[in-house]
Amino acid sequence: MTKGRSPKTTTRTRKRRSPKTAITRKTRYSATLLLGVGIFLQVVCWSGYQWINNNKQGFNTNQNEIEIRLDQFKHSFQSKKQQQQQQQQLSPQEQTMIIYDGRIKRTTNSSTTTTSTTSSIPVFYNLYVGAENDASRVLDIVSEQMALLRSEHKPVYIQSMGVKNLVIPNTELLGYRTNGTEMITLRSLWEYCQKNPDEKVVYLHSKGSSRNSSANEDLRKFLTIGALSEECSSLPNDCNVCSSRFSPLPHPHTSGNMWLSRCDYVQRLIDPYLFEKRMDNITSNCTSNGRESCDGRLRYSAEHWIHSHPTVKPCDLYPDPAFTWDYDGIPSDGKFDLELTKAPRFDILTYIKWGKCAGRGVRLEHRLDEYWELYQEKPDENWWGWTFLHTINDNTWISPKSKRAAKRWRNIELCWRGAVPNKNETKATTKKSRAKRKEFVLEKKIPNICPSDSRIKQGQGINQTIDNDSSSSKITTSSKQIKDTKKRVLIISAVPHNLRHIVALWSQLECFTVGIDHILLAVPAWSREIISKIIELAKKSIPRFANEEVSVQIEYFFNDRYDVGLWCDAIGSLNITKFDEFGLINDSVFALREFTDVFDALSVKNVSLTSLSYSYTPKYFKGNPGPEYFWVESVYRGFTRGGINIFQKHSCVPADHPFFCPEKDDNKACIINNFEHDLGIEFPCDKVFGIFPSDTPDVFLEKNTHETWARNGGYWRALVKEANFPVAKVKERGQIPKLFSSPHLNECTMYYNQSLIDAIDLSLAKPRHQRNWKNLDTDIQNNANVILGLNATSWEDWTTSKYAQKSFDELTLEQQDFITSVLDCTSKLWNADSCGLTPNK
Incomplete structure (x- = not known):
């Protein structure tokens, strides 16, 4: 017996109206049609202008073709006017529907006109023109969709893409790009919702503009009618996404990707720019074989995005199970009777296509694991999937007509890393790891917003007034005096698996060891030959080492917990009572100049934790920056003795601890959240100080959308030039393209020479x-x-x-x-x- 539920529906019913009511209706419909004609006339005039303008710009369109096109628009307008006159002559019963180009535009509920109380709903429209000779056809698509706009659908924001920038009247242009994806427009919608949580938004696109087919035409009309419907505009409180059809399989989505959503839900979603990569990081552990559409990955991630969060409450409008997803069974010309209800409205067997995407998306464990990997959240008790999806041990419901299909579905591999992180993992182990993960969620601290007067003023960025109390120069001038009273150790975690990381380590030894008493290198055991040679050459070449101003210690560890594991193992090998201040750095950055502020600021600012950079950006870049998201990055940090004790208690955990996200194969983002974002919660608000702002100012986001200095080359160059920023990322070739020709490295590779390269066998760097x-x-x-x-x-x-x-x-x-x-x-x-x-x- 299949799982499902009987949906509660809100169905339109047609009632016979009195002649008096019909006359009133008739007048109102006439006014509506006249408004539509006005909009249509604007499109006609604008389109004619576009064709003429294209001819002026050298397109292969002669004057005769333009006149023919204008005649077509004129004929279309006259036909529209005749249709209006005919409509006014319809009987009261016939006036229950208004037909526009063969589609049902409106069906009345009763003899009394329904007045929508919905406030304005902005529409975000992704417009694509693949070829210049397609421009007129795309204009027809736009005209068709815009004709269905209701009075509340305003403003309309257009993101134009392709070979030609079509300027649509009565809309606002977000921008024009020759290349791009739907994620660009979705990003604008997402950003709008971050600032307007109480509103609703509609997403549309020119479906069929890149590939002209009857199936695309039917799907476009079908989806547009739903997204712009009165039902979606007035969706009930127990829905936050509304579309013509929601399908839970093979992944939660609306085929064709047009919908209305509440902004307070959109706020929770991952930044669209990051979503495709996040989905790619949790791909199936079996070979995809072109099944990206089955998992909602790559270009199909745009369809999956809006329904990807565990708090989604989908509703849809199409009552007929003939169409669920893909292109099978789309109603002809997009016409259908609208019936709003919670989705999924059918049982699981209705959505399954036995010959497509076998085994994808039907398991409860798969969906829960994806939610966790994307958002680190699980759904509440009202989630649609609890009663719809089946567990991995339940195959009794699988009943295809074909025995071959049945065998394929029952024996399908669990194509999901979250469900089976290790092929050899037992059921007991899986159950135990899930229980541990749940416990971890309950114990995780919730950030508290520090009062405005409790957090000390952070370091200044570029193009800002720098006061004497917070400037880097003020910190630096105190360096020598502080050094005389503090004993310092710098712990460097290094994994020298290529030449760039070796040069990064060398640059730090030259420039970041000023005022340091002891250096402790924490490195993997396999790097013994390389690291020992580097230190041997440093003692001969770098004066500070040759003169024994600083002592050096090398410790080799089994590198099973990333940089944080190497730092923790190194701290464990120290007698921390011998030192007053501790620096933690890794070999992910080149040193560009001598720099001691991370240590000096501990005393100057009277704090327990300092960092090269700080950020107000929330985890996964989800949401607008704010004080509640304050955190400091781990590239280079400083600690007092009390601070290093807090670090140890928080971060020095075994390899199987949930902080290391053991169920994730690509767990970098999860680890950053646990060990960088959450470390600051352990310290009082007035005991953490960041020197440089990591968040990219808006002026640098126009050409590069990366939101931190680490990957935004324009912002990094400005920091170096205007704020004397002391590091560059090793992996970012845009910052240091070539090792020995970049002037940025000159100051910190003064004692580096060819003999170092010749002395190291890079075949051992693994x-x-x-x-x-x-x-x-x-x-x-x-x-x-x-x-x-x-x-x-x-x-x-x-x-x-x-x-x-x-x-x-x-x-x-x-x-x-x-x-x-x-x-x-x-x-x-x-x-x-x-x-x-x-x-x-």
């Missing part, structure tokens, strides 16, 4: 399990043969080893220890594809 057999020490080769049965031949293809196909838990303790401590391969990665060296590595 974990041992990724190296060639010939680059392994003899002892490692012998142990690999004895413990894992590997040799020079099988090392290139671990699948030949009888141990490679076993799960990590099935190996002996000796084998597990050798894999982790010697081969630098984590238990999470253990399998022939991830740990084994294949010929293409």
Whole structure:
């Protein structure tokens, strides 16, 4: 028996009207049509002007063609006028519908006209012209959709794209780009909702402009009627997204992507610019084989975006189950009777297409895991999926007519990393990890907004007045005096897997060790040969090291917890009572000049935590920046002894702690949230200070939409030039394109020379399990043969080893220890594809 519920519906009914009422209706309909004719006439005049203007600009349109086009518009207008006159002669019964180009534009509910109390609803329209000779056809599409606008649909914002910028009358142009996707227009809609949470918005686009087909035409008309309907404009409180058809399969979406939504819901969604990448990061663990449309990924992420949040409350209007998703069963010419109800309105079998997207989206676990990975939230008890979706252990409902299809669906792999993070994970382990994750959510602290007078004034950015109390120069002038009273240690976590990271480490040794008493390098065990050579050369070349002004300590660790793990392991190897101030930095940045402010500001500002940069941007860039989202970035931070104790209690957790998001394969964003965003919550409001603002000013977002200095080259260059910003990102080639030709690196690579490059074998700059057999020490080769049965031949293809196909838990303790401590391969990665060296590595 299938799961589902009987929807409560709000259905229009047609009632016979009295002649007196009909006359009143007739007058009002006449006024409505006259208004439509006025709008249509504006489109006619404008379109004629566009054709003439194109001819002036050199397009291949001659004067005769323009006249023919204008005649067509004139004929269309006359036909429209005749239609209006005929409409006025209809009987009262016939006037219950007004036909526009064959579509039902309005169906009355009763003898009394319904007056909408809805305030204005802005429409965001994505307009695309793929070819110049398509311009007139696209104009017809726009005219068709604009004719369905209701009085509350204003203003209309147009984002124009393609080979030609079509300026639509009575609209506001957001911008024009030759290339782009729907995400650009959706971003404008999303930004509008951040500022206007109490409003509603409509999203439309010129469906069929890039590919002209009858199916696209029918779908466009079908979706536009719904999105611009009175029902959606006046949607009830228990709905926050309204469209002609919502489909929960193969992922929650509206095929064709036109809808109305409440802004307070849109506010919760991920920035559209980031959403495609976020979806790509949680893709299925089985081969996609072109199934991006089944998962809502890549270009299909635009359709999935509006329904991607666990708090979505979808409603739709089409009562006939003939059309659910894709193109099958779209009502001809888009005509249908509108009936508003909660969605999904049918049981799960109605939405399944046995020959398409097998196994996608039907499992409860899959949907919950996606919600968690995208938003770190779970739905409430009223969520539509609790009674609609099935668990991974329930296959009794699968009943296709084809036995082959049935077998395929029942045996389909769980194509979702969230549900099965490790193929060898047992059900008990999965249950345990889920329970731990739930506990973590409950324990997580909620940020408190610091009162305006409780947080100290943060460092200044560019083009701002810098007062003496907060300037970098004020901090710097106090450096020598502070240094005489404080004992400092700088902990550098470094993973030198390529030349740029090696140069970054070297630049920090030259410029960021001024006033430092002790340097502790925390590095992976596999980098011993490289790091030891770097420090050996630094002691010979850099005066501060050669004169023994600073001591150096190297500690090698098993790198299983990223930079934070290396920092924590290094702190654990120190006697922290010997030091007053602690600096934590990684090798993700080049040093551009001598810089001590991270340490000096601890005393100057009387704080416990300092950082190179601070931000007011919320997690996942979701929402407008605000004081409640204040956090400091981890690129370079300073701590007092009390501050480092707080850091240890918060961040120094085991590798299986939920902070490391063990159920996520691509868990960088999750880790940043837990270890950077949330660390500031542990400190009092007046004990945290950031030196440079990380958030990109609006002036630099026009050409680059990245919202922090790390990836916005224009803002980074301005910071360097105007605020003497001291670092550049290693991975951003736009900041330092070439290592030895960039003037930015001159000051901090004064003692770097070719001998350093020649002395380091970069083939060793990788974990041992990724190296060639010939680059392994003899002892490692012998142990690999004895413990894992590997040799020079099988090392290139671990699948030949009888141990490679076993799960990590099935190996002996000796084998597990050798894999982790010697081969630098984590238990999470253990399998022939991830740990084994294949010929293409």
